[in-house]
Each structure stands twice: as C-alpha cells, then as structure tokens.
Amino acid sequence: MTLLDDVVGQASEGEAVVVLRKLMIVAHRLQAVPLLAWVKNELNGYSSGDDLPTYRGPIHANVEAVITGPMGNRGTNTLSSHGVPSEFEGLFEVAFREPLASLEALAQSSDSAGIPWDPAMVGLYNQWIEEGKVPFLQYWGVYSARRMISQSTLQGVVDIVRTKALEMTLDPQAEFPDAGEVGGPTIEEPAVEATVTHITNNIYGNVNAMAQGQDVRQKVTVKTGDLVGALTAAKAFLADDAIAELSQVLTAAGDAAEKRGRLMRFVGAVKSGTVTLAGGVASNFAADGILEVGNQFFGWAMGSVS
Structure with missing residues (x-):
C-alpha cells in the first residue's frame, strides 16, 4: 500500500487531522510548497495576516x-x-x-x-x-x-477540508501512484507540477476565493460547453451529491427552451434550499452562482435569480 492509498482510506473514514498529517508528508516529498502551506495552516490554524479559504x-x-x-x-x-x-x-x-482539531471538537x-x-x-x-x-x-x-x-456549520468546514484532502490525493494518484513515496516524483517534473498547480488553484484560485456578497458574475468564468470547468466552478456553491444533479441538468438533451427550463428549475431548487449546498454558502448566493455557471456553459446572456 502506498502513502496515497493510505491517505485515501483515511479521508474516507478516518479523522480529518490524521488525513492532513499524512497529506503533509506527501506535499513535503512532492516539494509542493503552496500545498504544504495549506496543510500546515489547517493543522496549526491561520494567523491574522493569512487569507482564509472561503469555506x-x-x-x-x-x-x-x-x-x-x-x-x-x-x-x-x-x-x-x-x-x-x-x-x-x-x-x-x-x-x-x-486549528482544524479545535473546530472538529466544537462540532462534536x-x-x-x-x-x-x-x-x-x-x-x-x-x-x-x-x-x-x-x-x-x-x-x-x-x-x-x-x-x-452551529455544530452543523463547524462540521461543514471539517467535511470540506476532508473532501479537499481526498481530491488532492485522488488527482495525483491516478497519474503518479508513487507520488509521496521516498524517491518518488516531485514538482520538478512538468507533469507533476501541472497536477499540483491545478490542485493548489482549487484551494486558492478564483472559484474558491469568492466571498458572499461580491458580484458573482465578476468571479465565475466558464467556457461554453466546458462541463469540467462548469462543475468545478459549481463546487464553490454545491455539495458533491448536488454536483451530480447539476451535471445531468447541463448534459441532458433538448432544445434551448428545454435546457433553460431545466436550469431554472434547478436554480429554483437551490434557492429554496432543497439542494444540498457547500458548507457556509447562503441559498440566494448559491442560486445566483449556479445560474451564472449555467448561463456561461450554454453561452447565454447573464441572468439573475428573481
């Protein structure tokens, strides 16, 4: 079993803090400085001068x-x-x-x-x-x-960290199964660097840097027809199970009117609270964000939730 396999197993069932400690070893051996900084911040807490992830x-x-x-x-x-x-x-x-351990204790x-x-x-x-x-x-x-x-808000933060740690493990595991092992690949290899850069941007990039109350349309950028880009952007607003629902909404066949109708029904469900949202995201904010994601994916003019 590799270290990445161990991290995946812990991320699915173990304590979030244990997951991060193992991921810290991976980041250190990859020489991925931004990723290592995120792990250390989650374990030790963020100082007053640090930018916080949106979650x-x-x-x-x-x-x-x-x-x-x-x-x-x-x-x-x-x-x-x-x-x-x-x-x-x-x-x-x-x-x-x-520190994440403190938040997890409060959540329980x-x-x-x-x-x-x-x-x-x-x-x-x-x-x-x-x-x-x-x-x-x-x-x-x-x-x-x-x-x-609320305890649910705190648990939401913990779950997001756990999910991100899992994402950051699965991506390199698929292409570089020996990543994190002694003598394994580092970011000096272009392919590894590209993967780690994508992972880091998923933490600190524009999508996750959005703050509630800012203009969503200035932050969401999705190319027309880019399903992966649309679903990645939607992660700032929706929980994982809702991402699958959105994928079906965006890919189902039909003419423009049918697609727009499906999108608006889904946005309405987001606004009403019947769709599971990402931790700490307000339903109105999420609805506007998903509407913008859908509009850009289909190449339509920008809209808003009434």
Missing part, C-alpha cells in the same frame, strides 16, 4: 442578544443587521482561524458555540437603536450579544 469565512452568523426593558424586564432576542452600516457587517459574520460538542460582541459594539448598537437606524422594541436595549455558531 472558513467570513460566514453569516445569527446574533443572539440579552435585552433589557422597562421595569427591569429582561429577555433574549435575535438582532437584525438591517440598518447596520456596511463597515460593521463583521458583527454578523464569523471567520474560523482555529453538545454546547452551542458563540463569539461575544465587544462591549463597545454593544454600546454602538444601542446608539443605532436610539437613532432609529436599526429595528428594535421600543424602550428596550441590548445588554450583551454574541455571534452564534
């Missing part, structure tokens, strides 16, 4: 608050981001820089995770309430607030 955030988070009102009344409420100045949108977002915990607001931000939100900028109960204010993180 680690920023991701929208609900903000749960303790609120106070007349006569000493107290309760809980979910705060709205409506009316919050754009430069403070981070109050309703989370980004995960912690029965306790809800939360990141408290700085008291200064609580005071600022109360000021917006007084100024009528944000919707709130009359005569009530915020005592404390925290951004909530």
